[in-house]
Structure formats: structure tokens, C-alpha cells
Amino acid sequence: GAGVSQSPSNKVTEKGKDVELRCDPISGHTALYWYRQRLGQGLEFLIYFQGNSAPDKSGLPSDRFSAERTGESVSTLTIQRTQQEDSAVYLCASSLGSGSHEQYFGPGTRLTVT
Amino acid sequence: KQEVTQIPAALSVPEGENLVLNCSFTDSAIYNLQWFRQDPGKGLTSLLLIQSSQREQTSGRLNASLDKSSGRSTLYIAASQPGDSATYLCAVGGIQTGANNLFFGTGTRLTVIP
Numbered sequence: 001g002a003g004v005s006q007s008p009s010n011k012v013t014e015k016g017k018d019v020e021l022r023c024d025p026i027s028g029h030t031a032l033y034w035y036r037q038r039l040g041q042g043l044e045f046l047i048y049f050q051g052n053s054a055p056d057k058s059g060l061p062s063d064r065f066s067a068e069r070t071g072e073s074v075s076t077l078t079i080q081r082t083q084q085e086d087s088a089v090y091l092c093a094s095s096l097g098s099g100s101h102e103q104y105f106g107p108g109t110r111l112t113v114t
Numbered sequence: 115k116q117e118v119t120q121i122p123a124a125l126s127v128p129e130g131e132n133l134v135l136n137c138s139f140t141d142s143a144i145y146n147l148q149w150f151r152q153d154p155g156k157g158l159t160s161l162l163l164i165q166s167s168q169r170e171q172t173s174g175r176l177n178a179s180l181d182k183s184s185g186r187s188t189l190y191i192a193a194s195q196p197g198d199s200a201t202y203l204c205a206v207g208g209i210q211t212g213a214n215n216l217f218f219g220t221g222t223r224l225t226v227i228p
Contacts, residue, residue: 006159034214042118043203045215059215091157093216102148103216105158 004106006092012112015081021077021109025094030072033095033103046090049075050098059093061093082113116141116208120219127194128227135189135222137204142182148216149178149189158203159193162189194226201217 005024013019025032034046045059049069060066069075079086089108095100095101117140127133137147146165150158153175162171162178164187177190191198201223205216 006157017139035216035218040220042220043205043216043218045217048215056215093158102160102163104160107157 003092004092004104006109008030008105008109009107013114015113016081016097017085018078018080019082019111021090021111023075023077023092023106025073025075025092026104028096030097031095031101032075033071033093034067034077035091035093036088036104037091043091046077084113087111087113116206116217118204118206118217118219120222122222123220125225126225126227129194129196131194134192134194135192135202135224137187137189137219139185139206139217141208142185143208144182147180147187147207148205151201151206152203152221153200161223188195196226196228199224
């Protein structure tokens with residue numbers, strides 16, 4: 001079946017603009033994660049959704065970042081008033097559930113803030 | 115906070131050589147450990163998943179070991195090929211938050227020389 005998909009693959013935006021990134025998880029996967037990878041750094045956890053439970057937002061770096069997920073389907077990550085330090089690759093992953101399940105990653109969205 | 119370290123940061127080997135990549139983590143309270151490869155411009159590909167109760171996993175030419183008590187894992191690649199050239203990431207699933215978000219190392223960039 002299809003893997004995790006993300007759109008757009010690349011996004012260039014001006015400082016101060018809002019951007020919205022999309023993730024389509026693998027069908028049937030109840031858990032969804034957002035990570036970001038800044039140049040030369042390791043992946044950082046941002047936010048986690050599990051079914052209809054309240055999301056774990058502990059990794060979001062500021063209140064300019066937010067994410068939504070409708071049920072067990074598509075998720076959107078929104079960054080308001082983008083800053084240059086937001087430039088990174090944003091990766092989405094999904095898994096069958098929480099706990100010790102394998103996470104499957106999408107190809108990522110490369111965000112460049114000019 | 116869980117800290118994951120990968121050594122070496124970069125490695126070049128001639129084709130056909132066996133090699134070992136190292137990963138260490140500071141908190142042994144983990145759900146699992148995953149090894150990924152990351153190719154330029156692409157997402158992460160999961161290679162092996164070791165549950166916290168397991169000692170090793172094998173897939174083809176790859177073998178990953180886990181010593182949870184000492185906070186170490188190794189990825190062994192046998193008979194390396196040019197197609198193995200990529201960045202290899204180690205990630206541990208933590209149970210501290212209950213969410214199983216992954217904590218990543220910064221990776222080992224492998225180059226296999228034909």
C-alpha cells in the first residue's frame with residue numbers, strides 16, 4: 001500500500017508569512033508524529049497524535065507552531081509569522097499505535113524562509 | 115532528557131568491507147531502538163527495529179544489536195556496496211513521556227567506494 005506522503009515537497013516563503021504543511025499517514029495508522037531536521041542537526045520531535053486523544057505538543061518550539069489532525073487521517077502543521085530559524089525539513093511519521101510500534105516516515109517538506 | 119550519540123560522524127570504506135556503526139544513549143528506559151537510512155532529498159527508510167526486550171535483529175546483510183543496560187547499539191553491515199552509501203540514523207523510543215516519540219542521533223555519513 002501507499003506510504004506516508006507529504007506536501008508540498010518544497011516551500012519557499014518570506015519571513016513573516018504563514019505556511020501550512022500537510023501529511024497523509026498510512027491508512028489504519030492511529031499514531032502520527034511531526035519532526036523537524038535543521039541543517040546539520042538531528043531530528044527533533046515536535047508533536048504527536050494518537051487516535052482521538054489530546055495531542056502531545058511538548059516538542060513545539062513556540063506558540064507560532066500548531067498542528068491539527070482530523071480523526072485518524074490527514075494532519076496539517078501550521079507555522080505562523082515564519083522566521084529564518086524555521087528553515088528546516090519537516091518530517092511526518094505514522095505508526096500502528098503508541099508504544100513500541102515501528103514508525104514510517106514520509107519524504108519531508110523542505111521549508112526555506114527568506 | 116534522552117541524548118543519543120553516533121560515532122563516527124563520517125566513514126569511508128572500500129567496497130566489500132564489513133563495517134560497524136555505533137550508537138549510544140543516556141537513558142536505558144526505552145521502548146525500542148530503530149536504525150534508519152537517509153538518502154539526500156528523501157525521507158527516512160527504516161532498516162531494523164529492536165524491541166527493548168530483544169538483543170539483536172537481522173535483515174539481509176544488516177545486523178543490529180542492543181545492550182540496553184549499557185546504553186549501546188551497533189549496526190553491522192556486511193560486504194558493503196556502493197548502494198549502501200547514505201546517512202545512517204539511530205533513534206530510541208522513550209517511555210518517559212509515554213508517547214514513544216523518537217530521540218535521534220545526528221547520524222553517520224557512510225561512503226562506500228567502488
